[in-house]
Amino acid sequence: MGKTTTLLLFLLVLLCHGAMAIPEGKEDSLFLMHSPKRVVKTDAGEMYVLKTQSGCRRFLDRHMHIGFITMEPKSLFVPHYLDTNLIIFIRKGEANLGFMYDDELVEKRLKTGDLYVIPSGSAFYFVNTEEGQRLHIICSIDPSTSLGLDTFHSFYIGGGANSPSLLSGFAPAILEAAFNETRMEVESIFYTELDGPIMYMDDSRVPSLGTKFLQLEKEEKEQHLKKMLLDQEEEKEEEHQTSRSWRKPLETVFGKVNEKTERKNSIDWSVAKNLYDRKPDFRNDYGWSKALDGGEYPPLTKPDIGVFHVYLTAGSMVAPHVNPRASEYGIVLKGSGELHIVYPNGSKAISTEIKQGDEFVVPRYFPFCQIASKDGPLEFFGFSTSARENKPQFLAGSVSLLRTFLGPQLAAALGVSQYTLRRALDPQDEAVILPPP
Template sequence: MEVDGKQGGEEKVGGSDCETSIFILNKFKKVIKSEGGEVKVVSGYRWKGDLNPMHIGFVSMEPNTLFIPQYIDANLILFIQTGEVKVGWIHKDKLVEAKLKMGDVSVIPAGSAFYFINVGNDEKLRMICSINAAGTSGWKSYQEYEESYKAWSWRKLLNSIIGKQWRKGGRVHSPEPYNLYGNEPSFCNDYGSSISIDRRQYSPLKLTGTSIYFVNLTAGSMLAPHLNPMATEYGIILKGTGIIQVVFPNGTNAMTAKVRAGDVFWVPRYFPFCQIASMDGSLEFFGYTNIGEKE
């Protein structure tokens, strides 16, 4: 079954009680929706002349479904929220393949045609991906760009999907993914843990100008107020409920919002902020820091 179908449309998603705040991104655009799954994207806010905010994409796929080959002229940083997926893409005339599981982070380079197959056993696949808006024209079906690719590139993708073998040296494996759940946290105590990775811990990130973080707060705990003087931060609530507070650089309150699973927030550089888990359970969130420095 293919993930293909109707396109377009916007909806508000998430549980924030602060819908008017620009620091909660809740206008999701449905790019594709069908019986096999859906793709939706939320766009970053253009802040103080920032012409290239990050977009966040959400991909869900039912068991035994194929996400037909697509093209996007941006680096995709994938995070597997649930399930398992086989990923294939063509980069520099080579077919690159990877099998990813829950917690894995992987990078698909800009300008690659790619596909996804849900290979989990009766489990729905959920992925989150960052899309750097600089120079991008959005999600496009591979067919819309096929004239810019050699015909054999298209055949390579199809042969890989249906399991055919082709000449030696035509297929390469991607760098090993980085698993956020399987590596030691950067910081850990009785109130929670956090992990942050950049190009030093995971070399494929050097192409993106982006770093990644994951935080788990125990019930009633708070991530102490902090700010980022170098980059804008984006976050997605994965589990639980809590509060996010953002303060203007002059010290006045910018936002205090209740959040729950599915909410997306962002914080400009120099804005102090903190996250607080509710007393009902732990709060987990994952996100991207748009550093902007690429190699």
């Protein structure tokens, strides 16, 4: 049964001419991610997001956004939560991450190469404590879990006028009673103008909600995060005036006890996974590749996202292949090269140069390959739309589908003799990552 399914997939890729309408227009407008949208911008850092091109979404099993966060030294991304699952990858630098997990505050030190999954609705913050290094984070954002159709929402617990705190929407009298503080203290914290959601932790500046928060002991931080969120939920239940958009994230964090216990027993959300420390799944003289799925890192099963990391030496290529289980979203980390994608009807979808900083999308089932420039290596990282093992089907190389199905049937399908086909396939002894021509 498995071989029959694979053969049908192979024949679909090779022989399905005219099976779908090919969109008109500039080819790279579909599979390269353009037009970044800045969602946060302050002196201390920024966050921008790239979305899948609308014309490409018809080919995708799921579409996601790719986010990029940059934080200056000694800065804070204030406590907040999102209405979407978030997978973060520490590209450069180190960060302190505070994260609410089963009503407890987990504080972790993340280093370059670390992956971490933050479920939707879970409050968190980042701190770049390094003196002389910017923090660079790449993240996947799944809009399918969001309250909006094609976006995501940040709910800031602290942030000031430029990015209002959730609590600033309540009257001072309510916060005065909720926190058992004086009116002056409440107004000085929640109603002062701050620098936005990413702010410097400079002691020479007027203390903000963020700086005061970080000066607290761990137990006090935990209680403040709980109280801030729970007070909002209680106010909503009493007055029924808060938007329906509050309910989903809050129920995610403070769900029923049995749901929380089941989640805790099945997945340990407090664990990070370092991608750089992991040994390659495949390696030869021409490069290596790594793929991380939910079997090895269970937190990935919640957003149902996989992760991959590939390195190619100068001139080498990932053999043309098909992903039968997931679409891929790739980010070029270093170097330059080429990206080639083919429609299932055999026509060219894209053939373009790629360089450091470029982002691309490869739909599920579409044949494709990446080739490193002859001038130097190519390194790219990305996310796939399934936490299951992907098991790519290669169309060239020593472990290709053509070699697996080498016989009179395949030769007849290609219109050549079996001898001619065998002679064409035998010279390539390498697999997965192929040498330069």
